[in-house]
């Protein structure tokens with residue numbers, strides 16, 4: 001099947017490319033920043049350039065596709081680019097282009113906790129994007145991962161930076177709300193397994209890992225993986241919020257945003273074992289699978305805290321070379 005993938009060069013996308021190829025799909029990648037396609041073996045995937053915010057570019061890129069996998073998303077708004085523009089409008093554009101091209105299906109990666117409540121702008125825009133998918137008239141599958149971990153991630157890498165900095169690890173709020181971290185390779189497997197899979201059509205599926213862990217638990221897991229003993233120091237959210245608001249205004253890549261602090265206050269877990277039931281495998285736990293965070297140096301930690309950059313997260317693992325075959329789902 002010819003599958004068009006948006007967000008292919010991202011943290012999740014490059015793993016999805018590998019999984020799609022393992023299932024013997026023909027893969028066409030929509031490349032946003034020309035040059036980034038170099039991460040792929042040029043003989044293994046087709047390349048088209050464009051932005052999901054440019055409907056004309058999508059028209060050209062989507063010809064003859066049978067399936068569209070839409071991954072593009074942002075975790076923090078950028079100057080001049082809102083969550084609504086990127087998630088709702090971008091997804092509406094992708095759905096329209098998929099329909100016009102005669103695609104059979106659209107697989108969309110949303111986020112666990114996507115909500116109609118505008119108090120959480122990221123999760124609200126993800127829900128708006130889901131509605132664009134549901135109302136598009138295409139066959140669809142919506143996948144909602146919890147926080148994703150794996151080499152090149154933002155969340156565990158940032159936590160590792162805090163652990164690296166010293167004996168006291170700051171935690172905003174009580175740190176007790178639970179999330180369900182899920183491995184990037186497992187999410188990629190679910191995405192690829194959704195392509196051409198009638199059993200997951202017209203479904204919205206939460207993708208969570210095997211354990212429900214609080215932020216406090218995750219600090220402890222990071223410290224354990226790094227062989228450090230750390231005490232947590234809790235910063236009340238009402239104190240952290242104004243600081244985050246200032247950082248958002250002045251730093252190129254704020255270590256934490258107001259929206260992220262608000263999201264820390266909500267429980268972000270699925271009730272059942274939806275991933276296992278839908279895709280028939282048990283996802284990997286955090287423990288034993290985050291050794292990559294040891295690569296975070298003190299310098300990386302300082303740069304992240306000062307809002308300058310994440311360590312090499314775009315040049316990392318999971319090249320999309322031709323992988324061994326995996327049977328189609």
Ligand SMILES: NC(=O)c1ccc[n+]([C@@H]2O[C@H](COP(=O)([O-])OP(=O)(O)OC[C@H]3O[C@@H](n4cnc5c(N)ncnc54)[C@H](OP(=O)(O)O)[C@@H]3O)[C@@H](O)[C@H]2O)c1
Pocket residue numbers: 006007008009010011012013030031032033036050051052053071072073074075109110111112144145146147148149154155
């Ligand atoms: N990472 C997590 O913990 C997590 C958890 C839950 C849900 N999700 C969702 O999973 C999806 C993938 O996340 P990720 O972590 O892989 O994100 P990522 O690493 O930031 O990758 C985003 C991808 O989208 C591309 N892109 C950005 N703007 C674009 C545009 N205007 N047009 C076309 N492509 C564009 C980027 O290309 P350039 O770099 O060239 O701009 C990149 O390939 C997102 O929808 C995210 O919301 C992620």
